[in-house]
Amino acid sequence: MSNGPDQAALIAVPNWSGEAIRQRKWDWRAAANFVAGGTGTGLLIVSAGALVVGPDAQGAYVAQVWVALGLITVGLLCVMAKIGRPIRALNALRHADTSWMTRELLTLPVIFIGSLRMLYEPKPGLALAVLALAALAFLYCQARILSASKGIPVWSEPTIVLLVVMTGLTEGAGMSVCLLSLVSGSNSVLLLVALVVLLFVRQVVWARYRRALTRRHVPDRSKEVLNRLSGYFMIVGQLLPGLLAIAAAAMGVAEHPGRPVLSMLAGAMAVAGGWALKHTLITRAAYTHGIAYTLRRTRPEVL
Amino acid sequence: MHWGMVIDLNRCTGCYACVLACKEEHSTPSGIFFRQVHFQEDGEYPSARRVHVPVQCNHCREPPCVPVCPTGATYKRSDGLVLVDADKCIGCAYCMEACPYEHRHFVEDKIEHFEAGLTPAEQAGGEAGHDWDILRGTVVKCTFCAHRLERAQETGLKPGIDRDVTPACVNTCPALAMEFGDLDDPESSISRILREREGFGLLEEAGTRPSIYYLQKD
Numbered sequence: 001m002s003n004g005p006d007q008a009a010l011i012a013v014p015n016w017s018g019e020a021i022r023q024r025k026w027d028w029r030a031a032a033n034f035v036a037g038g039t040g041t042g043l044l045i046v047s048a049g050a051l052v053v054g055p056d057a058q059g060a061y062v063a064q065v066w067v068a069l070g071l072i073t074v075g076l077l078c079v080m081a082k083i084g085r086p087i088r089a090l091n092a093l094r095h096a097d098t099s100w101m102t103r104e105l106l107t108l109p110v111i112f113i114g115s116l117r118m119l120y121e122p123k124p125g126l127a128l129a130v131l132a133l134a135a136l137a138f139l140y141c142q143a144r145i146l147s148a149s150k151g152i153p154v155w156s157e158p159t160i161v162l163l164v165v166m167t168g169l170t171e172g173a174g175m176s177v178c179l180l181s182l183v184s185g186s187n188s189v190l191l192l193v194a195l196v197v198l199l200f201v202r203q204v205v206w207a208r209y210r211r212a213l214t215r216r217h218v219p220d221r222s223k224e225v226l227n228r229l230s231g232y233f234m235i236v237g238q239l240l241p242g243l244l245a246i247a248a249a250a251m252g253v254a255e256h257p258g259r260p261v262l263s264m265l266a267g268a269m270a271v272a273g274g275w276a277l278k279h280t281l282i283t284r285a286a287y288t289h290g291i292a293y294t295l296r297r298t299r300p301e302v303l
Numbered sequence: 304m305h306w307g308m309v310i311d312l313n314r315c316t317g318c319y320a321c322v323l324a325c326k327e328e329h330s331t332p333s334g335i336f337f338r339q340v341h342f343q344e345d346g347e348y349p350s351a352r353r354v355h356v357p358v359q360c361n362h363c364r365e366p367p368c369v370p371v372c373p374t375g376a377t378y379k380r381s382d383g384l385v386l387v388d389a390d391k392c393i394g395c396a397y398c399m400e401a402c403p404y405e406h407r408h409f410v411e412d413k414i415e416h417f418e419a420g421l422t423p424a425e426q427a428g429g430e431a432g433h434d435w436d437i438l439r440g441t442v443v444k445c446t447f448c449a450h451r452l453e454r455a456q457e458t459g460l461k462p463g464i465d466r467d468v469t470p471a472c473v474n475t476c477p478a479l480a481m482e483f484g485d486l487d488d489p490e491s492s493i494s495r496i497l498r499e500r501e502g503f504g505l506l507e508e509a510g511t512r513p514s515i516y517y518l519q520k521d
Contacts, residue, residue, distance in 0.1 A: 021405075023399070023400060025396040025399050025400070025409060026396065026400060079395075082395075082396075083393050083394050083395045083396075083440075084392075084393065084394020084395075084396075084409065084410075084439070084440025084441055084442075085392065085393045085394045085440045085441060086393070088374075088391075088392075088393045089393055091373075091374040091376070091391050091392075091393050092373035092374055092393055092395065093373075094373070094374050094375045094391070095372055095373050095374060095375040098369075098370035098371075099370060099371055099372060099373040099397075100371070101371065101373035101395065101397055102373040105373070145371075145397070148367070148370070148371050148401060149371070149397070149400040149401050150367040150401050150402070150403050150509050150510075150511070151367075151399070151400050151401055151402045151403050151404075151405065152400055155400070217508075286400075288403075288405050289403050289506060289509075
C-alpha cells in the first residue's frame with residue numbers, strides 16, 4: 001500500500017464530526033481584560049510592596065497607581081465591548097454566591113476607591129493593605145474564572161489558577177521596573193531582585209501547568225499551540241528578562257549609566273511574555289473537548 | 304421529578320428529523336441549532352459502520368453553566384430543566400465556555416435566514432413563541448420544550464407518552480430512538496429502559512451528571 005501524500009491526507013481526515021474546535025466567543029477583547037486587568041492589579045500589589053519598603057518614593061508610587069488604574073479601566077472597557085447587552089452590565093453583580101465573574105467585579109469598587117485614596121495620601125497603612133488585598137482578590141478571581149470553564153480543557157486544569165496569579169504579579173513587577181526607569185531614571189536593586197524571583201516562580205508554575213496538561217485529556221491542537229508558544233515564552237519572556245534584570249541589578253550596585261535601559265528592557269520583556277501567554281491561552285489554545293473519546297459504557301447513577 | 308431522555312444509538316439512523324423538528328418548533332435564528340447530530344465512522348470496508356449521536360443540552364444534574372453565570376440568568380428548575388432568563392442575561396458568554404457539550408448559543412444581530420428579512424414563521428418564533436428580536440445579544444439553549452411541559456400541568460397529559468406535551472425531537476423520530484420521561488419515577492419507561500440496558504452520558508468525567516443517556520450501539 002502506498003504511503004504517499006494522498007494516503008497521508010486520507011488518514012488525516014477526521015472520522016468524527018464532534019472534534020475539538022477553537023472557542024471564538026471570548027476573543028481578543030476578553031483576553032484584553034485578563035491581560036490589562038492582570039498587569040494593572042499586579043502593578044498595584046508590587047507598587048504597594050515597594051511603598052512599604054521605601055516610603056520616600058511617593059512620587060513614583062502615584063505614577064504607578066495611575067497606570068494601574070488605566071490598565072484596569074482598559075480591560076473593563078474591552079469587556080463592555082464584548083458582551084451582548086452592555087446596558088444590562090450591572091446585572092453581573094447579582095450572583096456573588098457562586099460566580100467568580102461577579103466576585104471579580106465586586107473587587108473593583110474597593111480597588112478604585114482605595115486607589116483614589118492612595119493618590120490623595122500615598123503612605124503605608126491599613127488603606128494600602130486593603131488596596132493590595134483587593135488587587136490580589138481581583139487576580140485570583142480572574143484565575144478562577146478560567147478554571148471554572150469546564151468546556152475548555154486548558155482552562156479547567158486547576159494549576160492554571162496559580163499560573164494566572166503568578167503571571168499577573170510578574171507582569172506587575174515588570175511594569176513597575178519599566179515605569180520607574182522611565183519616570184525617575186532608576187529603580188531599586190530590591191525591585192529588580194523581586195522581578196528575577198517572580199520570573200523564576202512563573203517558570204516553575206508554567207512547567208507544572210504544562211506537566212499537568214499531559215496527565216489529562218487535552219485536545220492535540222491546544223497542545224500544539226502551547227508547544228509553539230513555550231519556546232518563545234521561555235526565552236523572550238523568561239530567560240532574557242531574567243538575565244537583563246540580574247545585569248541591571250549588578251550595575252545598580254556600581255551605579256552604571258546603562259542600568260535604566262537594561263531595566264526597562266527586562267521589565268518590558270517580562271510584561272510582554274505574560275501578555276503573550278494569556279492571549280494565547282484565552283484565544284488560540286482554547287479548544288473544546290470534542291466528544292469522540294467519551295463513547296464508552298458506564299452505569300448511570302440514576303439506577 | 305427530574306425530566307430526562309434516553310437515546311438508543313442502535314435505532315438512530317442519522318436522518319436529522321429531530322434537528323429539523325427542533326428548528327421548526329423553536330424557529331431558531333440562522334446558524335443556531337438546539338440539537339445537532341454528530342457521527343463517527345468505525346472499522347474498515349467491508350465491515351465499516353457509522354454511528355450517529357444526537358447531541359443537545361444535557362440538562363445536567365450538576366450544570367457547570369449555572370454557577371458561573373454572573374447574573375443568575377441561567378438557573379436550574381426543580382424538575383431538572385436548565386433554562387435561561389433572557390431578561391437578566393448580559394451575553395457575556397461565560398456559560399458557553401463552561402458547557403462541555405458546546406450547546407449554548409449566542410444570538411447575533413443577524414437572526415434571519417434570508418436577505419429579504421424575517422419570514423412569518425421566524426417572526427412567530429415557532430411553536431415555542433420565542434421573540435428572537437428581543438433575544439439578540441443573549442445566550443439561548445434547548446429548553447427540553449419547556450412550553451410543552453408546562454402545557455402538561457394544565458391538561459394533565461403525560462410527557463413522554465402524550466405527544467402534545469412531549470419534546471418535538473422525541474415526537475418526530477421515525478425510528479423511535481428516543482424516550483422522554485421522569486428519571487425519578489422508577490415506573491417510567493425511561494427508568495425501565497435504563498434498568499434493563501446500560502446507558503452512558505456524554506463526558507461523564509466532567510462531573511456534570513447529564514440527564515440524557517445513550518444506549519451503546521452494538
